[in-house]
Amino acid sequence: MSVSTHTVELTGVGKRYGRARALTDVDLAFGRGVTGLLGPNGAGKTTLLRIVATSIAADSGEVRLLGRDPHSSFADVTAVRRELGYLPQELGYPSDMTAFGFVEYVAVLKEWNDREARSQEVRRVLELVGLADQAPVRISRLSGGQRRRVGLAQALLGDPRLVVLDEPTTGLDPAQRADLRRTLSALGHRSAVLLSTHQTEDVAALCERVVVLAGGTVRFDGAVTDLVATAQGRVWLADETGDDALVSCRTGSGRHHVVGGTPPTGEDIAEPSLEDAYLLMLGPEARRVHAPG
């Protein structure tokens, strides 16, 4: 039963690069909706996304995408790719192409062979990311945020059933991020969207589901509210910095926001944020990631 309801199903997936293990025994299944992937640099986020995007093969374990095994045959992987939208972490843009030309090029690679239908689709996705007016502008003249949105536009071509976005919000200003969230949550009604980010607020605003990846393994997989709940009672507003706190910082009011460790003196229990819960989930690794000061 559950097999058919999930767009993506990974079971015991592992991947190594030479001697370094990028992913170990990852189990992950998701369907329609937006799933957020959080984790420090080097946690294996990009590797996981590349496996789901059929860019690389897993070394071990089972991968099922849209009910097919992409490793089994050329026909299967092509069938998956026809319903896939992928924004890689690093996307080079041929600088002499225009925004329209770039998205059109990708559209041809995605087998939009009819010229009229292709033009309409290219225009539609450029409009979705708010770049309709920039269509005839060369990519070299666009800002970093605009380029990122051109990259996002190509991932939306043809309303794919599976959308994989590697850090779609980098380089976007707050207003653009808000726009992007709106686009993605609309997309999540129809498609399975997997995105990675460093911004816990993106996940809080956008995702029903969050997966925390660290050291190549899944540390948490569940609803965003459940992750926040794990930090309940471990976050305080206090007069002093906690001695053994995981993270402690002075807030605008002059008091200290203390996460983890033993309760500091003069403490009031504070409502944890997703960020607090995420840092607590990472444990000592968080110090490296989020060194205070």
Added chain:
Amino acid sequence: MATGTQGWHADPALLSSYLAGGLDAVTGASVEQHVSRCETCRAAVGRLIEPVLLERTWAGIRAAVERPVLPYPLRLARRWGLPEPTVVLLASAASLRSAWLVGAFLSLSFATLAAYASGGTALAPFLLAAPLVPVLGVAAAYGPRQDPLEALIATAPYGRTRLILLRTIAVLVSVLPGTALLGLALPGPLWLAAAWLGPALALVPVLLALAGFVGPRTAATIVSLAWSGVVLASARGLAPTWPVEAAQQAVYLVLAVAACAVIAARTGSDRRLGVAL
């Protein structure tokens, strides 16, 4: 100036026959003059035109403005029946642009001229350049290091291998005929005009096979240095035609077959995911 028709407006019947082209030249011209100055009548014309027609015209204008201009060789190929989606894919390849092709033919022409001037004793410039032009063209089609869209192309249903082969064929089709014509101008026996084809057709698969391991730029450097080595070494004491004589041609054939085998083996093992070339 426009006092005569101020306050007067064309009636719908007049505008309809204007739009249908049913007015005589003088009346038509004066209605046109009036409409260009009178906002009310312009709006009336707008309501009389079929929205579908207007939409289609506007879409055509938009497409013409937004769509990037194709390089001349590709426009030519399009006219000769190359499918439109293929043209879009090839338009991104730098070595199919006019500038690159003109540069390639200029350097080949100089090489031919040098061989001609020497009366057949110095074939080296031509034998050096002729096989390297398609090799460098294929390598340059990728872009500076590798295709900047690498990750996208690898996961698109069209397929990376197919795209690379398409570009390779396009480069060969655009440079081989011209090189063959220049070859005819070489002094010496007639077979010389086609002899460079052997190494040219062998070095391209060698380049593609190497590019799968070290990337197109390094592969192009290795192939260029190796071929220059062969030609320059033969220039010391050997016959000018040595690099393209029968025994050497056999070696090139073996190399080409080996390179194709490597590509095929990698395609077979990596076919499902990832990359062959």
